[in-house]
Amino acid sequence: NAGVTQTPKFRVLKTGQSMTLLCAQDMNHEYMYWYRQDPGMGLRLIHYSVGEGTTAKGEVPDGYNVSRLKKQNFLLGLESAAPSQTSVYFCASTRGGGPSTDTQYFGPGTRLTVL
Amino acid sequence: DQQVKQNSPSLSVQEGRISILNCDYTNSMFDYFLWYKKYPAEGPTFLISISSIKDKNEDGRFTVFLNKSAKHLSLHIVPSQPGDSAVYFCAASAQTGANNLFFGTGTRLTVIP
Numbered sequence: 001n002a003g004v005t006q007t008p009k010f011r012v013l014k015t016g017q018s019m020t021l022l023c024a025q026d027m028n029h030e031y032m033y034w035y036r037q038d039p040g041m042g043l044r045l046i047h048y049s050v051g052e053g054t055t056a057k058g059e060v061p062d063g064y065n066v067s068r069l070k071k072q073n074f075l076l077g078l079e080s081a082a083p084s085q086t087s088v089y090f091c092a093s094t095r096g097g098g099p100s101t102d103t104q105y106f107g108p109g110t111r112l113t114v115l
Numbered sequence: 116d117q118q119v120k121q122n123s124p125s126l127s128v129q130e131g132r133i134s135i136l137n138c139d140y141t142n143s144m145f146d147y148f149l150w151y152k153k154y155p156a157e158g159p160t161f162l163i164s165i166s167s168i169k170d171k172n173e174d175g176r177f178t179v180f181l182n183k184s185a186k187h188l189s190l191h192i193v194p195s196q197p198g199d200s201a202v203y204f205c206a207a208s209a210q211t212g213a214n215n216l217f218f219g220t221g222t223r224l225t226v227i228p
Contacts, residue, residue, distance in 0.1 A: 042204060100147035100213060105161075108158050
């Protein structure tokens, strides 16, 4: 039981390049989340999904797209990377409710640098 | 604008003593509060939570206190152990079941053996 895994762990992009971050969970959780953490700031919610085929915007969604084609996977895409997207990205999941009603499990993070 | 603030970036405590981590919030609509613990190169791990209808919640060595009038919560760890050395984040939710959590910037706790 691996929990929540994220691929890749590290990535360096040039401005304007695109990439996809993959989050996978093997706990059969319904809800999945993408956060970013910047220096001197708390984690901020980018997008989330309450079930396969659904997505919704969080606090800071601009510049990102997401897809939840399979229940176990939640993909975060950057179509045209900008230096402001340099951050550590965390994926998380909960069994079937928001984090105030269900324990939220986090992945180890992806450190992304955009030059 | 940070709605959840942790004003102490770091804290050092001797093993066996009490660790007190503080958190302040500005949004009076917050009604659920959580603490997460994070080790280097790992994601945050849920530690303990409290609803606004309570003023205290205890789980083993960890106790969270909530003072709604002061918009302040604190996490007490007694006794502190070296394995407690980590970054601690407080977070708040404006509605039970809501999906958006607002996180503080974290406090790095070092427990000295």
